[in-house]
Amino acid sequence: MEDIRNWIHTQLWYQVPISIAVIDREHHVVEANPHFAQNFGDWHGRYCHEVYKGLSERCENCAASKTFVDGLVRQREEQGIVREGKPSQYLVQMVPLIGQDGTIRYIIEMSTDITNTKLLEQEKFDAERLAAVGQTVAGLAHGVKNLLMGIDGGMYVLRSGLEKSDAGRILKGWEMLEQDIGRITEFVKEFLEFAKGRTAQVQLIDPNEPARQVVALFRETARLKGIEIQADLQDDIPEAFMDEDGIHTCLVNLVSNALDACEVSDRPNRHVVLSTSEQEGKLLYKVADDGAGMDYDIKRKVFSSFFSTKVTGKGTGLGLLTTRKIAQEHGGTVSFDSAEGAGSVFRLEFLRERLPKPNGDGQDRTEQE
Numbered sequence: 045m046e047d048i049r050n051w052i053h054t055q056l057w058y059q060v061p062i063s064i065a066v067i068d069r070e071h072h073v074v075e076a077n078p079h080f081a082q083n084f085g086d087w088h089g090r091y092c093h094e095v096y097k098g099l100s101e102r103c104e105n106c107a108a109s110k111t112f113v114d115g116l117v118r119q120r121e122e123q124g125i126v127r128e129g130k131p132s133q134y135l136v137q138m139v140p141l142i143g144q145d146g147t148i149r150y151i152i153e154m155s156t157d158i159t160n161t162k163l164l165e166q167e168k169f170d171a172e173r174l175a176a177v178g179q180t181v182a183g184l185a186h187g188v189k190n191l192l193m194g195i196d197g198g199m200y201v202l203r204s205g206l207e208k209s210d211a212g213r214i215l216k217g218w219e220m221l222e223q224d225i226g227r228i229t230e231f232v233k234e235f236l237e238f239a240k241g242r243t244a245q246v247q248l249i250d251p252n253e254p255a256r257q258v259v260a261l262f263r264e265t266a267r268l269k270g271i272e273i274q275a276d277l278q279d280d281i282p283e284a285f286m287d288e289d290g291i292h293t294c295l296v297n298l299v300s301n302a303l304d305a306c307e308v309s310d311r312p313n314r315h316v317v318l319s320t321s322e323q324e325g326k327l328l329y330k331v332a333d334d335g336a337g338m339d340y341d342i343k344r345k346v347f348s349s350f351f352s353t354k355v356t357g358k359g360t361g362l363g364l365l366t367t368r369k370i371a372q373e374h375g376g377t378v379s380f381d382s383a384e385g386a387g388s389v390f391r392l393e394f395l396r397e398r399l400p401k402p403n404g405d406g407q408d409r410t411e412q413e
């Protein structure tokens with residue numbers, strides 16, 4: 045048994061393809077296995093942020109500092125620089141060494157290189173995006189085809205008006221054409237806007253600001269439709285790195301959907317509430333309505349491109365898709381609950397630590413505690 049133990053101990057340290065390092069409270073690397081030195085170079089007398097990432101200061105949001113305080117085992121994805129100056133991605137596990145008196149003097153960090161896995165993930169993501177483009181183009185063709193049928197009708201009326209020299213019919217045909225060409229223009233413009241995407245302008249913003257603006261924007265429209273719109277904003281949410289226009293667009297989409305759903309409901313008092321809150325690093329925007337709600341079949345389809353239950357020309361069916369795209373650009377998610385006849389709640393959720401950084405660093409970090 046002793047032999048096995050020794051063998052495991054030495055082999056583990058010398059042979060496993062995992063970089064193992066021990067750091068002290070000042071974040072000096074005090075011990076490391078050969079694989080670590082092979083990957084990250086000479087570590088003697090150097091700080092951990094220097095060796096892993098070539099940084100002169102401690103990493104922002106340093107996980108080791110937290111573990112020194114609370115003694116929790118942490119797991120994270122990090123980006124570092126390996127020996128030849130190549131960027132690499134690795135999964136690091138931090139385990140505190142707790143002394144008999146309860147103090148934590150050292151942390152063991154075990155890093156597995158996941159650069160290739162991440163590359164495959166990216167390739168899969170690109171392939172999925174291409175498939176989505178195919179679906180989207182098919183949807184576009186379908187949408188335009190419906191609108192072209194309207195144009196056909198307009199042309200028919202116009203031609204018959206011309207043949208009969210009927211000024212009234214000519215005018216009617218002309219108006220039908222104008223309306224349908226207008227709709228096609230709108231439709232194609234919206235599609236291009238969606239397909240092209242926009243470069244996110246990430247800045248430190250007050251997360252409540254876009255919410256306030258959107259409620260103000262819809263107040264009058266809601267009043268005219270007899271719907272009450274309210275903002276319920278938690279007022280101590282700290283600033284966050286977000287694309288304000290992007291979040292504004294998401295909230296416009298969600299609130300306009302909520303108002304549409306209230307409009308088609310036959311309930312006498314209808315409400316839309318946009319609320320914001322933050323708890324344990326999770327930022328939440330919630331749009332709740334007591335409108336028509338959705339049945340099972342609609343719920344399944346809401347995120348498909350061009351899916352809309354609204355009349356042609358009113359809904360393009362891109363609102364929720366655009367919202368999801370922007371949320372994903374912020375490392376966030378869109379989810380909803382809905383019950384037919386009772387209403388719906390849409391949620392935009394952002395983990396603060398996954399929000400984009402203006403300089404593009406620190407994306408895709410995860411932490412499990």
Ligand SMILES: Nc1ncnc2c1ncn2[C@@H]1O[C@H](COP(=O)(O)OP(=O)(O)OP(=O)(O)O)[C@@H](O)[C@H]1O
Pocket residue numbers: 297301302305333335336337338342346351352353354358359360361362363364365387388
């Ligand atoms: N709050 C809601 N209550 C009920 N149904 C909803 C709600 N939000 C979305 N839906 C359903 O999901 C469909 C898709 O929504 P989405 O915003 O993507 O497109 P749209 O509103 O139809 O068109 P667009 O937003 O492009 O003008 C809607 O047509 C509607 O059937």
Ligand SMILES: [Mg+2]
Pocket residue numbers: 297300301359362363364
């Ligand atoms: Mg919509």
